[in-house]
């Protein structure tokens with residue numbers, strides 16, 4: 001019971017602030033009864049379609065991630081997104097890709113350190129990304145989930161390197177109410193090409209980030225966060241031997 005009160009207080013505080021914010025917007029926009037009923041109907045339809053989570057994540061998840069970024073040193077966190085699977089295999093220098101997609105070769109490499117710049121040995125990087133046609137294994141087109149995902153461990157100097165193929169921009173699910181709203185708003189349902197990385201090391205806070213491609217479409221116009229992660233973690237364009245090189249260093253903060 002002793003823990004119940006602070007939680008209840010927090011619910012009250014946050015719920016009242018949200019209600020206040022929505023009331024202020026309805027007031028400022030002089031929303032009519034017809035518009036209000038249409039909005040409530042839209043939310044009910046979104047719930048029936050199983051898209052309430054998607055709708056919230058598209059508009060609000062990034063704000064909560066950035067709240068976390070205010071408190072934590074090291075590499076900025078980003079959206080985890082809906083396509084993470086915790087059980088991807090450890091890979092030996094190469095993430096499994098499918099020949100039929102003929103993707104551009106890519107090398108993801110870098111170093112994991114703590115905030116003092118010391119290398120973190122044996123840190124785990126859990127990487128997942130789209131296929132060269134913008135799909136995620138385990139979710140789309142029956143692509144087996146061991147493809148386009150893999151874990152790697154850092155070496156004695158904190159370095160890592162893994163081969164894959166370059167991902168591309170993709171559209172979030174857009175056939176339901178969330179896509180309808182985005183289009184009605186004059187927006188779109190595209191995300192810039194990105195690589196997801198979740199880094200963990202003993203005694204340190206995890207970081208879940210996304211690395212973007214310099215010059216990539218939608219970097220400034222991400223349907224989920226506006227400007228992708230406020231322009232952070234955009235990796236400079238670099239090619240070696242025909243492969244796109246993604247130099248991604250990660251800094252993990254010590255856990256208290």
Ligand SMILES: [Fe+2]
Pocket residue numbers: 081083130194196
């Ligand atoms: Fe993604």
